[in-house]
Every structure is written in structure tokens, then in C-alpha cells.
Amino acid sequence: MSTSVRKMLRSPLFIVVAAVLLWFSAAFLVWPNLRLLGEVFAPDGKPSFRALERLGSSQRAMDSLRNSFVLAMVLSVTVNLVGVFIVLATRYFDIRGARFLYLGYATTLIYGGIVQVAGYKIIYGEQGFVTNLLAGAFPEMDRAWFTGMAAVVFVMTVAGTGNHLLFMTNALARVDFQTIEAARMMGASTWRVLLTIVLPTIRPMLYAITILTFLGGLGALAAPQVLGGTEFQTITPMILTFANSPSSRDLAATLAIVLGISTILLLGILNRMERGGTYFAVSKVPAALKKQRIENRWANAAVHAAAYLLLAVYVLPPLLIVVFSFTSASAISSGTLSWESFTLANYELVFTDYQAFWPFLVSIGYGAFASLTVVAGMLFVARLLQKYRNKVSAAIEFVLHIPWILPSTLIALGLVIAYDHASWIMGNVVLTGTVALLGITYVILKIPFTLRMLKAAFTGVPDQLEEAAAILGAGPLTTFRLVLLPVVAPTAAAIAALNFNSLLDDYDTAVFVSHPLYQPLGIVIKNATAEDTLNDGTALTFVYTVLLMLITATTMWLVYGRPSAGGRRKRAMAAPPADSTAEPANPRNQRN
Amino acid sequence: MITYENIDVVFDDFHALPEFNLKIEEGEFFTLLGPSGCGKSTALRTLAGFIDPTAGDVHIDGKRVTHLPSQRRQIGMVFQNYALFPTMTVRENIGFGLKVSGVSKAETARRVDEIAASVDLDGNQLGKGVTELSGGQQQRVAIARALVLRPKILLLDEPLSNLDAKLRHQLRGQLKELQEQFGITTVYVTHDQDEALTMSTRIAVMNKGRIEQVGTPQEVYMRSATEFVCNFIGDVNRLAAGTVAALAGHARENAEAGALDARSPSYLRVEKVGLHTPDDVVRGNGTRLMLPGTVLSRQYHGVYSSYRVQLAGRDQGVVKGMLQETGHPGFAAGDPVLVGIDPADVLQYGDAGAETEEAAAQRTASAPLVAEASR
Numbered sequence: 033m034s035t036s037v038r039k040m041l042r043s044p045l046f047i048v049v050a051a052v053l054l055w056f057s058a059a060f061l062v063w064p065n066l067r068l069l070g071e072v073f074a075p076d077g078k079p080s081f082r083a084l085e086r087l088g089s090s091q092r093a094m095d096s097l098r099n100s101f102v103l104a105m106v107l108s109v110t111v112n113l114v115g116v117f118i119v120l121a122t123r124y125f126d127i128r129g130a131r132f133l134y135l136g137y138a139t140t141l142i143y144g145g146i147v148q149v150a151g152y153k154i155i156y157g158e159q160g161f162v163t164n165l166l167a168g169a170f171p172e173m174d175r176a177w178f179t180g181m182a183a184v185v186f187v188m189t190v191a192g193t194g195n196h197l198l199f200m201t202n203a204l205a206r207v208d209f210q211t212i213e214a215a216r217m218m219g220a221s222t223w224r225v226l227l228t229i230v231l232p233t234i235r236p237m238l239y240a241i242t243i244l245t246f247l248g249g250l251g252a253l254a255a256p257q258v259l260g261g262t263e264f265q266t267i268t269p270m271i272l273t274f275a276n277s278p279s280s281r282d283l284a285a286t287l288a289i290v291l292g293i294s295t296i297l298l299l300g301i302l303n304r305m306e307r308g309g310t311y312f313a314v315s316k317v318p319a320a321l322k323k324q325r326i327e328n329r330w331a332n333a334a335v336h337a338a339a340y341l342l343l344a345v346y347v348l349p350p351l352l353i354v355v356f357s358f359t360s361a362s363a364i365s366s367g368t369l370s371w372e373s374f375t376l377a378n379y380e381l382v383f384t385d386y387q388a389f390w391p392f393l394v395s396i397g398y399g400a401f402a403s404l405t406v407v408a409g410m411l412f413v414a415r416l417l418q419k420y421r422n423k424v425s426a427a428i429e430f431v432l433h434i435p436w437i438l439p440s441t442l443i444a445l446g447l448v449i450a451y452d453h454a455s456w457i458m459g460n461v462v463l464t465g466t467v468a469l470l471g472i473t474y475v476i477l478k479i480p481f482t483l484r485m486l487k488a489a490f491t492g493v494p495d496q497l498e499e500a501a502a503i504l505g506a507g508p509l510t511t512f513r514l515v516l517l518p519v520v521a522p523t524a525a526a527i528a529a530l531n532f533n534s535l536l537d538d539y540d541t542a543v544f545v546s547h548p549l550y551q552p553l554g555i556v557i558k559n560a561t562a563e564d565t566l567n568d569g570t571a572l573t574f575v576y577t578v579l580l581m582l583i584t585a586t587t588m589w590l591v592y593g594r595p596s597a598g599g600r601r602k603r604a605m606a607a608p609p610a611d612s613t614a615e616p617a618n619p620r621n622q623r624n
Numbered sequence: 625m626i627t628y629e630n631i632d633v634v635f636d637d638f639h640a641l642p643e644f645n646l647k648i649e650e651g652e653f654f655t656l657l658g659p660s661g662c663g664k665s666t667a668l669r670t671l672a673g674f675i676d677p678t679a680g681d682v683h684i685d686g687k688r689v690t691h692l693p694s695q696r697r698q699i700g701m702v703f704q705n706y707a708l709f710p711t712m713t714v715r716e717n718i719g720f721g722l723k724v725s726g727v728s729k730a731e732t733a734r735r736v737d738e739i740a741a742s743v744d745l746d747g748n749q750l751g752k753g754v755t756e757l758s759g760g761q762q763q764r765v766a767i768a769r770a771l772v773l774r775p776k777i778l779l780l781d782e783p784l785s786n787l788d789a790k791l792r793h794q795l796r797g798q799l800k801e802l803q804e805q806f807g808i809t810t811v812y813v814t815h816d817q818d819e820a821l822t823m824s825t826r827i828a829v830m831n832k833g834r835i836e837q838v839g840t841p842q843e844v845y846m847r848s849a850t851e852f853v854c855n856f857i858g859d860v861n862r863l864a865a866g867t868v869a870a871l872a873g874h875a876r877e878n879a880e881a882g883a884l885d886a887r888s889p890s891y892l893r894v895e896k897v898g899l900h901t902p903d904d905v906v907r908g909n910g911t912r913l914m915l916p917g918t919v920l921s922r923q924y925h926g927v928y929s930s931y932r933v934q935l936a937g938r939d940q941g942v943v944k945g946m947l948q949e950t951g952h953p954g955f956a957a958g959d960p961v962l963v964g965i966d967p968a969d970v971l972q973y974g975d976a977g978a979e980t981e982e983a984a985a986q987r988t989a990s991a992p993l994v995a996e997a998s999r
Contacts, residue, residue: 521711
């Protein structure tokens with residue numbers, strides 16, 4: 033046994049945390065997935081490939097598989113095209129109003145998932161405001177024009193560029209400007225510098241974003257379900273459909289496993305790329321990037337025009353949602369706005385009517401519970417894993433990353449199947465159908481992100497602080513409480529806030545495991561899109577969306593944008609080291 | 625008294641400290657000096673209790689403390705990066721140890737004020753966050769925090785390395801004064817030979833986890849026990865075979881000059897190289913061998929200038945010398961010079977790495993540290 037393991041086993045804190053972790057990992061991370069595999073490959077306790085045969089013979093299932101891969105591939109191209117363009121337009125080229133443009137594009141950071149999909153449906157759908165306007169001008173038009181693969185790709189492309197705004201912007205900022213100056217001095221044009229110096233330098237980041245985009249497309253639920261129509265259904269909506277019928281639950285499980293295997297393979301590739309390293313900061317003192325002028329007048333005008341056109345595409349839906357959240361349902365459906373149409377009644381309703389506020393309360397309750405629980409738990413785990421580095425701690429860390437390498441759909445389905453009957457590992461308590469299951473699932477899904485960020489935060493704390501505390505007489509718990517915790521507290525609070533944010537409008541998980549009487553906001557918003565006509569429910573959805581955008585924007589500001597010197601100092605102290613974990617987290621697109 | 629007894633520290637496959645033995649006397653300012661990776665910090669951290677030795681024992685005042693937790697060793701430590709708690713004020717940092725050991729608030733405040741005054745921190749600074757202080761002030765806080773608990777031993781792990789040159793020089797003196805004021809046994813780790821020579825009662829020069837020599841600063845400098853110590857401390861010339869042969873011949877002819885082994889690796893400190901004009905009437909004890917040469921280059925350092933001289937004889941190579949700047953123009957590149965070397969100043973190391981006793985004895989009565997300017 034190595035010294036590190038022996039030392040670790042001498043720590044009472046480690047023993048307690050390890051015992052809890054062992055049970056938690058076995059009960060929630062390993063056993064449900066084994067049950068899922070059992071459901072597919074040994075439904076009657078004997079090995080069987082019947083589920084695979086059934087899957088092969090199901091036209092709908094095979095179509096959904098094909099559609100998912102097509103969607104993932106198309107999105108890899110469209111998201112990159114648009115994403116790279118908006119980052120270059122706002123951060124690389126000297127475009128007028130770049131800050132304003134960036135703010136407009138950044139709406140995708142505070143507005144995504146089911147909220148965004150529902151917003152687009154309500155505005156561009158058959159009864160949508162824009163469709164009504166268009167139908168007025170072109171009575172013969174197909175009112176269901178915004179449906180199918182094109183609509184899904186359009187919405188997911190806009191949503192997917194958030195990764196570029198955060199990660200590619202960050203990568204671009206780290207390109208050494210001296211390399212650009214050197215290329216310029218050797219006679220390279222603006223475009224040649226971009227194509228041969230800048231983009232190749234940030235290529236690893238672009239690969240990583242591409243894989244995240246591909247995975248997003250593969251596991252998409254809300255967009256295909258709401259906008260895909262009958263012709264364009266993908267794997268996850270199909271899993272949901274199959275899971276709701278007891279006779280086809282094995283098909284749901286098989287599809288979930290296919291999704292899981294694809295995800296693991298792609299994440300494996302992503303990890304290999306990360307290990308391949310980046311090309312940044314070859315020079316000891318890199319120079320900050322300066323914006324590049326587009327010398328050609330026509331090219332400059334074309335880029336400006338495209339940038340502002342895209343701004344309209346990005347900003348119009350959230351802008352209309354804000355406007356219509358202050359109007360009556362009739363104004364929304366007719367698309368006619370006058371001063372009389374504006375009212376605060378929708379907001380009054382949400383804050384005064386218990387029924388209207390209930391989904392919001394449920395989401396806040398689940399979000400707060402899960403984000404605080406996971407941060408509190410992972411503070412201890414991350415500290416111990418960072419302190420003791422050996423095979424045992426590496427194995428624990430790997431198990432805790434299971435929710436990252438498996439799609440949330442598969443995890444949710446595994447939990448539903450594993451705990452729909454009494455099980456000794458859960459003390460014979462049935463979890464499926466209870467209020468607790470969604471909270472537990474949220475905690476599970478947030479473990480990898482929280483652990484990785486907290487571990488990075490602890491790694492950023494110099495060992496000497498702990499040694500100094502020890503030599504001054506502090507025991508391990510006192511050191512943790514008085515020295516380490518205050519240092520990582522700002523990071524922990526930021527992680528809790530980001531977790532809370534991303535859970536507030538969750539739909540993908542809730543749709544599998546939520547209790548019928550405790551349905552969170554995501555499900556209520558999705559259900560509002562299923563209505564044939566626009567009604568008061570639609571108006572409420574707009575209010576919910578505006579409130580969610582406000583909460584997300586506030587969180588983003590608190591986490592990234594607060595200008596106070598004290599805040600900056602504290603964040604700097606707790607800043608993780610300069611590795612991939614130091615990348616800012618996309619609150620709308622954290623990998624679960 | 626601190627005793628390291630047969631300490632072994634092994635990290636995976638790397639033997640950081642093999643069979644490490646050392647005794648440090650009470651009240652000493654003892655320095656562990658050596659290049660990066662030589663094991664000096666490992667030795668210090670083993671004493672602090674941060675590293676569990678694989679074998680051997682550490683004793684403090686005769687008591688075995690090998691596996692005693694750091695907090696029970698009555699040791700204070702100043703870290704290289706100071707390790708100040710960034711979320712606490714200066715006062716909270718200094719008072720941390722008193723707080724966790726249950727000292728009353730009033731007593732903590734009194735002792736913090738007292739120690740802060742002794743390291744020149746005023747009341748205004750006590751209320752500040754540690755990140756608001758300059759590097760020198762942070763260092764004072766770290767020292768105050770280490771001393772406020774009145775430890776038996778103070779450990780200093782390269783505490784000056786993050787400061788600029790001027791502040792480093794200033795704080796050297798203050799650190800030494802504080803150590804004398806408190807009379808505390810101090811173990812200092814550094815790779816800076818100047819710090820070691822100016823501050824220490826005794827120095828242990830370390831290399832690859834082993835101690836090469838323990839001695840006073842004068843002993844280590846003037847009587848370097850091994851070729852490594854000779855090279856590591858000060859600036860030396862490794863003499864070319866032709867020069868050593870000429871010096872050995874001169875020594876044989878002149879009994880006063882001592883004996884030299886022409887085959888042994890031979891070194892000469894730069895300040896022992898005399899530089900003279902060819903027509904100079906050389907003063908001295910007459911044992912010097914004068915070798916003709918040509919100045920290759922000159923570097924001006926303010927107080928002195930250093931020169932590289934190509935010796936004219938076969939296989940005599942290049943030597944470095946220095947001259948104090950006294951207002952005279954000095955030599956320029958291309959000038960002919962006479963290089964005066966006393967064979968008794970030559971440091972020789974045989975296969976065993978030890979200086980020949982005869983050579984060492986000859987050097988005891990050494991020449992002035994800086995060669996006389998004779999032009």
C-alpha cells in the first residue's frame with residue numbers, strides 16, 4: 033500500500049466521506065446503469081439481444097437514430113460557421129458597434145433550452161406573431177413553415193453559438209498579437225493572417241466546441257420535440273416516447289445505451305485532443321490582441337451588414353418575448369400592438385396567483401436544493417481528492433465523472449428503472465414517481481462540473497497556506513474551515529449560482545423523473561407550446577421567460593462581470609490554475 | 625539543538641535525501657545552501673513535519689519529533705511566497721496561531737501589536753488586507769506571524785527570493801538583527817551564496833541530497849572541501865593544463881610556493897588573479913608566477929571591472945580576473961598584461977574530491993580578496 037493511501041486512510045474525514053461516497057456512487061451512479069443494461073441485454077435474467085432486434089425492426093427508432101446523427105453533423109457545420117463569424121466580428125475585426133453586437137449575440141447565454149425553443153415556437157410557430165404578420169401579407173403561405181429539420185437546425189444553431197462566445201473568445205484573446213504583427217511585416221494580408229495564423233492557433237478549441245456541438249445535436253430533446261414535427265424526431269424524444277409505454281421500455285433503454293456509447297466515444301476523442309495541447313503563449317510575454325481593420329471597403333461593408341443582420345436574428349425573439357410579456361394573450365395572437373395592449377396583469381398573476389407561481393417555486397426549490405447540496409458535498413470530496421492523489425482517489429474521481437460521460441437521458445432512465453420497486457441498496461424505498469427523484473437526479477448531474485471546478489479551485493490554493501496554518505497550530509478541520517473554505521468560497525458560490533441557473537429551466541431531465549404535482553418550469557413552458565392557440569398560458573410563459581432571463585443575467589453578472597475591486601480580488605484569489613478547467617462555464621450549456 | 629539522524633526521504637523512485645545527518649546548535653543562524661533540487665527544502669520541510677522521512681529520525685532538544693505533527697513541534701516558518709491567508713487582514717494573519725491555540729482576544733491583540741512593532745508594521749497596516757501590502761511588508765507580516773507564537777526554532781524557506789535586489793539587501797540585515805534580538809535558532813534555506821555568506825553562523829552546502837561541507841562562511845569560501853563547493857561558492861577559474869603545469873614547475877623551484885599536482889583539477893578564485901602591465905614592478909611576496917597574456921574583454925561592474933585574459937603559453941587557456949575601480953583607466957581589449965598567480969592560492973581536488981592538505985594549509989594565510997590595481 034502506498035504512503036499516500038496509508039495517509040489517506042488515517043484521516044477520519046476521509047473515512048466518513050468515503051463511506052458516504054461509496055454508497056452514493058453504488059446506488060446512484062453504478063447500479064442504475066447496470067439495471068439499464070440488464071433491461072436491454074438480460075430482460076428475463078438471461079442474456080438476450082431481442083431489444084437490439086426490435087430496435088432494428090422499428091422504422092421510427094431507426095429514423096430517429098439517423099435524424100440524430102444528421103442533425104449533429106449539420107449543427108457541427110452551421111454552429112461553427114455562425115459562431116466563428118460572430119466572434120470574429122465582435123473580437124477580431126474592427127467592426128463598428130462591436131460591444132453592442134456582442135451584447136446582442138450574448139442573449140443566447142441568458143436564454144436557451146426549452147425557454148428558447150418555446151419562445152421561437154410562440155413567435156414563428158403556426159399561431160406565432162411573425163407567422164400572423166406574414167400570413168396577413170401572404171394568405172396562401174403554409175402557416176407551419178417553421179417546423180421540421182430546418183427549424184430545429186436554425187434554433188439550435190443560434191443556441192449553440194454560446195460556446196463560441198465564451199470559449200473561442202477566450203482562446204482568441206490568448207493568441208499572441210506579435211505573431212500577427214510578424215506575419216503582417218512579412219506581407220500577409222488580413223485574410224491570410226486569419227486563415228494561416230489565427231484560426232490554426234485556436235484550432236484545438238474549435239475542435240472541442242465542434243464535439244460539444246455534435247454531442248448537443250445527438251442528445252437534443254426540446255428542439256426536435258417542439259419544432260421537429262412528425263417527420264423529424266431524434267433519439268431523445270423517441271426514448272421519452274418509448275419510456276412512457278411499458279411494452280417498449282426496452283427500446284427506450286437500448287436507444288439510451290446507443291446514445292451513451294456515442295457520447296463516450298466522442299468524449300474520448302475530445303480528451304485526446306485536449307491532451308494534444310494548445311499552441312498558446314509560445315512567447316514569454318505575449319502581446320494583447322488588437323482589432324484588425326478590414327481594408328477592402330466592400331468586404332468591410334458586407335461583414336458589417338451580415339453582423340447586424342445576425343444581430344436582428346438573435347435579438348428579435350427575446351425582444352418580442354419581453355414586449356409581449358407585458359401584453360394580453362389577444363394582442364399576442366393578433367399581433368396588433370397599441371398602448372392599450374400593454375398591461376402588468378401577467379406579472380401580477382405570476383406573483384399573486386399561487387397556481388401561476390407554483391412551477392416557478394418548484395423550479396427554484398429544486399434548483400436551490402440541488403445546487404447547494406452538490407456544492408456542499410463536493411467541497412469535502414474535491415478537497416480530499418486534490419489532497420490525496422493515488423489509485424484509490426483516482427478511481428473515486430472516475431466514478432464521480434460518470435454523469436459527465438453519460439447523457440442525462442440515460443441516467444434519468446436508469447434511475448427510473450432501478451428504483452421503480454423496493455431495492456435493498458435504497459433501504460427498500462421506491463424512488464420512481466416521488467418528489468425526491470428529480471432532486472437526486474439534479475444532484476447527480478451536477479457532480480462532475482462542480483467537482484472539476486472545485487478541485488481546480490483547491491488546486492489554485494497554494495499548499496503553503498495549509499502548511500502555514502498547520503505550523504501555527506491549526507488541525508485539519510480548523511484549517512479547512514478558517515483558511516481553505518474562505519479562499520474557495522467565491523468559486524463555490526459562483527458554481528452554486530451557475531448550477532442553480534442551469535437547473536431553473538431544465539426540461540430534459542424533468543420530463544423523465546418529475547412528480548406530476550411538482551412539475552418544474554421547463555415542463556410547464558413545454559406544455560404551453562403544445563396548445564393550438566395562444567392564450568393566457570402563453571402570456572405566462574413569456575413572463576416566466578423574462579424572469580428566467582433576469583435571473584440568469586444577474587447570475588452571470590455576479591459570477592463574471594461584477595466590477596468591484598474587492599470582488600475581483602477575491603475571485604482572483606480563488607481563480608483556478610491556467611488549464612482547461614479555467615475556461616468560463618457556459619451557464620446555458622454545461623455538460624451534465 | 626536540532627539533529628537529523630540518518631534521514632532518508634524517498635519520493636516514488638527519487639531518493640531526495642539519502643542518509644542525511646546534520647547537527648544544528650542552539651541559537652545558530654544555520655543555512656542550507658545549494659542549487660535547485662539539491663534537497664535543501666526537503667531537509668527543511670522534514671524538520672517542519674511536512675514530510676515524513678522514509679527512515680531515520682529528527683530530534684529537537686534531544687526529543688524525537690520524527691512523526692510529531694507540525695503544530696506540536698514549536699516551530700515557526702516563513703515560506704518562500706509568505707503563505708499569508710488572503711482572506712484575512714494583517715492582524716488576523718498574525719493572530720491566527722494565537723486564535724487557534726485559544727489565547728484570549730485581549731492577549732492576542734497585545735501580542736500582535738507587540739510583534740508588529742518589532743518588525744516595523746504600524747497600526748494602520750494591521751487593519752489592511754494582506755494583498756494591499758507591498759512585497760516587503762508582506763514579508764514582515766510573515767515573519768511576525770511566525771514569531772508571535774514564540775517558537776523554539778524559526779525556519780526560513782528562501783524568504784527573500786521574491787523581492788527586488790535592493791529590498792533583499794535591506795531585509796537581509798533586518799532578518800539577522802531580528803534573529804539576534806530573539807536569540808532564536810534559525811534554519812535558512814537559500815540558493816543565494818551572498819545571503820548565506822553574509823547572514824549565517826554556519827552553512828551546509830548541499831548537492832544531490834548530500835551535504836558536501838559544513839562550516840563557517842569563511843571556511844566554506846576559503847577552504848572549500850570539495851570541487852562542487854569550490855565551483856558553487858564564489859567565482860572561480862578552472863585552470864588549463866598548461867597553466868597548472870607552469871605553476872607546478874614554479875612551485876618546485878620555489879619552496880615557499882608550496883607543491884601542486886599537475887594532474888589534479890585545479891581552480892583559482894578570480895580575486896586571486898593579479899593583473900599587471902608588462903613593465904610593472906610587482907609588489908608581493910615573490911612567490912607569484914607571472915604569465916604573459918592579452919586582454920580579451922572587460923566588463924564594468926561599478927565597484928570593480930572583470931577581465932578575460934588569454935594566456936600566451938601553450939595550453940594555458942583563458943583566465944578571469946578583477947580589478948577594483950579606483951579611477952584609473954584600467955585595461956582595454958587587446959592590451960598586453962602580466963597575470964600573477966600564487967601557486968598557494970590554487971585549489972586542487974584529487975579523485976576523492978578533497979583538497980590536498982598542503983594546498984589548504986598554504987591558503988590559510990590568504991592574499992587580499994581583490995587583486996591590487998597596479999596600473
